[in-house]
Amino acid sequence: MSHVQRLDNRIAVVTGAAAGIGLATAQVFACEGAHVYLTDIDGARAEDAARALTAAGLKATAMAVDVSKGQDVTALFRAIEQGPGRIDVLVNNAGLNVREDFRHLSDADWVRIREVNLDGVVRIARDGFNLLKASGRGSLINIASIMGHRGLRQLAGYSATKGAVSALTRALAVEYAPYGIRVNALAPGFIETALTERVLRNPMINKALIDQTPMKRFGSGEDVAAAAVFFASDESGFITGAELAVDGGMSAAL
Numbered sequence: 001m002s003h004v005q006r007l008d009n010r011i012a013v014v015t016g017a018a019a020g021i022g023l024a025t026a027q028v029f030a031c032e033g034a035h036v037y038l039t040d041i042d043g044a045r046a047e048d049a050a051r052a053l054t055a056a057g058l059k060a061t062a063m064a065v066d067v068s069k070g071q072d073v074t075a076l077f078r079a080i081e082q083g084p085g086r087i088d089v090l091v092n093n094a095g096l097n098v099r100e101d102f103r104h105l106s107d108a109d110w111v112r113i114r115e116v117n118l119d120g121v122v123r124i125a126r127d128g129f130n131l132l133k134a135s136g137r138g139s140l141i142n143i144a145s146i147m148g149h150r151g152l153r154q155l156a157g158y159s160a161t162k163g164a165v166s167a168l169t170r171a172l173a174v175e176y177a178p179y180g181i182r183v184n185a186l187a188p189g190f191i192e193t194a195l196t197e198r199v200l201r202n203p204m205i206n207k208a209l210i211d212q213t214p215m216k217r218f219g220s221g222e223d224v225a226a227a228a229v230f231f232a233s234d235e236s237g238f239i240t241g242a243e244l245a246v247d248g249g250m251s252a253a254l
């Protein structure tokens, strides 16, 4: 039996696609038949990733986009307007974290976390509206976090932005539904990427987190990407405003 490509002929845009969850998502989307726009603040790395996909016969385009810069986002959507003229799948993935005790979190660090994790998501979701509408079956996927619903030391600023992303997802699902656009969120638990590398290298924290995870392992970018394909494809055609935890059961455990 041949594999049906679930995103055949779809135009997909992934922010923060040069590494980690975003890269895995872009790769899996391309394997499912989508033409993927890999966008990242690190344009050179996005270019390398896109080149590897096209060398494998898949459809990929790279663009340097810092989601915290309005002019970058405007340039991205203008390029797509002049190209395919629609976006079928838009993944708000770019994000960062600065670990710090909240009482010592500097204004500069807080602003940086917020500018990327929340303002960037708002900008992409707002300015991408017309292109998602042009699809007729647009799917906006926001990468939230289980930390938007749980607390952990030194993550308060990050948690605040992720909780806002979850709230925005629900509100936009209602507002965008009349235009044929579904809006859903993925809430990863602990996924092995550059973002978590330092903290997972600490043996005590590593053990404590595994102890709290019923499935007794950390996730991979591919674990999250697989759930993103579900939200991107017609398989989730009647689902909007939902948030799916990809966390090995961590958020379900006591």
Ligand SMILES: NC(=O)c1ccc[n+]([C@@H]2O[C@H](COP(=O)([O-])OP(=O)(O)OC[C@H]3O[C@@H](n4cnc5c(N)ncnc54)[C@H](O)[C@@H]3O)[C@@H](O)[C@H]2O)c1
Binding pocket: 015, 016, 017, 018, 019, 020, 021, 022, 039, 040, 041, 042, 065, 066, 067, 068, 092, 093, 094, 095, 096, 116, 120, 143, 144, 145, 146, 187, 188, 189, 190, 191, 192, 193, 194, 195, 196
């Ligand atoms: N790794 C985890 O355990 C975990 C858990 C929950 C949620 N998340 C979320 O998943 C998303 C991806 O995280 P990751 O673990 O893959 O991180 P990562 O650090 O491995 O990758 C993030 C990518 O985003 C890019 N980026 C950073 N700032 C950007 C900006 N201003 N504009 C565009 N691109 C930018 C980076 O260059 C990088 O390629 C983030 O939103 C993160 O908060 C991750």
